[in-house]
Amino acid sequence: MTPASAAARFDLPDPDAFTRPYWEAAAEGRLLLRRCRACGRAHHYPREFCPHCWSEDTDWERASGRATLYTWSVVHRNDLPPFGTRTPYVAAVVDLEEGPRIMTEVVDCEEGALRIGMRLEVAFRAVAGDDFVVPVFRPAAAGDQGHGQPRN
Template sequence: MGAADSTAAPVPVPAVASRYDVPEADAFTRTYWDAAAEGRLLIRRCGACGRPHHYPREFCPYCWSEDVRWEAASGRATLYTWSVVHRNDLPPFGERVPYVAAVVDLAEGVRMATELVGVSEGELQAGMGLRVAFPEGVPVFGPATEASTG
């Protein structure tokens, strides 16, 4: 087939380019990622023992009950620990260094792995107040401000 052949079938192009830094949503996690795209953070809470958990699972990691449901989180958190990443050879992270990989304690009582944005390395301290943001539909955390702590 030549370049001018108009009978060639078009090559399918995905609607959204794949990102290496975001997990691919499946039937179960679609609810989580759709909420994040709308600027809402969800966690799971067990109906049997009442404990919240994150990352999303179809069962309670504490009592193994399957009576778990989605719940809106407040978006408030405190910094538990962090690491400033200065080198990462995996795409697309190499283009983003340095960045801050962190673990935060959500106000609802669960820990979450995330990235910190909008804060310099010298400002980081355990226990600092944070607030969720959703650049490109991905939950990350930045410093809480008086206006955002409401």
């Protein structure tokens, strides 16, 4: 299944001509954002205009992949396939180093170890028979576990 054919699964995004670069980059292990050339702010999810100033003068930019945990919830029950087979999982909101706040999943971390402000790094999970890749986040390497605001 390619990103273009992922629409057959309701739990996956339906890539179009505009978002295809985002999903192709994810498949290659890169996280992309859009940055506005008019106001300079980055945004996520990918869209053709800046949600801050409404300019259409935006470009793709590779994100650092670094983030801090803003909040989370451990999901113990989800009756929608395929989520029910993955419970429990950590649904989270993270602040990317570049500024946008995004919804994601935290992986490779015990529930008791989660802390607001903990440093995270992007990881990529293959789904749909390993043919579709989504960004998720995991605790950052041991030397990068500071708390508070993302580093500059």
